[in-house]
Amino acid sequence: MSTSQIAFLKGHGTENDFVIVPDPDNALTLPAALVARLCDRRAGIGGDGLLHVVRSAAHPEARSMAETAEWFMDYRNADGSIAEMCGNGVRVFAHYLQRAGLVEEGDLTVATRGGTKRVHLAKNGDITVSMGQARLPEASVTVSVGGRSWPARNVNMGNPHAVAFVDDLDHAGDLFSAPPFTPEAVYPEGVNVEFVVDRGPRHVSMRVHERGSGETRSCGTGACAVAVATARRDGADPAVTGLPVTYRVDLPGGTLVITEHPDGAVEMTGPAVIVAEGVIDPAWLESA
Numbered sequence: 001m002s003t004s005q006i007a008f009l010k011g012h013g014t015e016n017d018f019v020i021v022p023d024p025d026n027a028l029t030l031p032a033a034l035v036a037r038l039c040d041r042r043a044g045i046g047g048d049g050l051l052h053v054v055r056s057a058a059h060p061e062a063r064s065m066a067e068t069a070e071w072f073m074d075y076r077n078a079d080g081s082i083a084e085m086c087g088n089g090v091r092v093f094a095h096y097l098q099r100a101g102l103v104e105e106g107d108l109t110v111a112t113r114g115g116t117k118r119v120h121l122a123k124n125g126d127i128t129v130s131m132g133q134a135r136l137p138e139a140s141v142t143v144s145v146g147g148r149s150w151p152a153r154n155v156n157m158g159n160p161h162a163v164a165f166v167d168d169l170d171h172a173g174d175l176f177s178a179p180p181f182t183p184e185a186v187y188p189e190g191v192n193v194e195f196v197v198d199r200g201p202r203h204v205s206m207r208v209h210e211r212g213s214g215e216t217r218s219c220g221t222g223a224c225a226v227a228v229a230t231a232r233r234d235g236a237d238p239a240v241t242g243l244p245v246t247y248r249v250d251l252p253g254g255t256l257v258i259t260e261h262p263d264g265a266v267e268m269t270g271p272a273v274i275v276a277e278g279v280i281d282p283a284w285l286e287s288a
Contacts, residue, residue, distance in 0.1 A: 009277040013088030015217035015253025019047040026058040032080025039078040050076040069111035077212030085114030085158040087220015091127040095272035114158025133264035134228040145173040153229035161225035175215035205250040217253030227258035238262040
């Protein structure tokens with residue numbers, strides 16, 4: 001790792017917070033241990049993950065998407081592991097690009113390991129991300145916390161989710177460690193686990209344990225998975241009715257609005273905020 005200064009920003013989407021590292025030419029090496037140090041809330045900058053901002057043409061994992069998406073969101077979990085997608089992260093990523101003068105208000109496309117994502121930057125500051133289609137694998141899953149167990153809906157939003165409906169969000173426990181699930185073979189690389197309670201018609205609240213990060217204040221793909229799982233539980237399938245279905249999803253860090261369309265496309269709308277920017281101290285980088 002070079003000891004030259006590295007610029008960073010700090011941002012969040014409904015309090016799902018990220019260290020943002022602009023690196024258009026993919027000149028930086030970001031090993032997992034360094035990412036984990038940067039995301040450490042006591043010894044580093046602190047965040048639920050890291051957004052490495054790279055031009056798609058400059059990154060080997062994104063070059064095939066460069067013709068349709070100029071920018072690649074190279075997302076890392078707080079433990080340094082690589083992740084396919086992060087819904088809140090995409091909003092913060094797009095907000096950074098606009099703030100930096102790299103894109104304008106309106107529509108853009110962002111490359112991710114979960115494919116390209118269409119983003120709309122609205123005048124009022126809200127950001128809508130087309131999250132793609134949810135896949136609903138048939139495998140049965142059970143999630144457990146303490147002495148309680150619940151059946152969970154298996155939903156894939158480009159990354160895996162297990163959605164459990166509970167009577168009280170406190171039943172999720174502290175969520176410091178990953179809730180056990182069975183059978184383990186369903187999620188060989190781990191899973192994001194959502195616990196959901198009803199608040200009213202088309203309105204739910206959730207808590208989430210994100211693999212590689214622990215409990216986070218918000219999870220965009222998780223909110224999408226929850227909305228789709230809740231719609232199916234409620235007997236609503238836009239592909240059957242021909243009508244979109246929208247759910248308000250409350251998370252500890254704020255509210256997201258999720259709409260599933262008849263063609264299967266899932267859209268997520270919510271805010272994004274940049275709270276700080278600066279330079280990482282070269283001496284700290286050397287020690288890290």
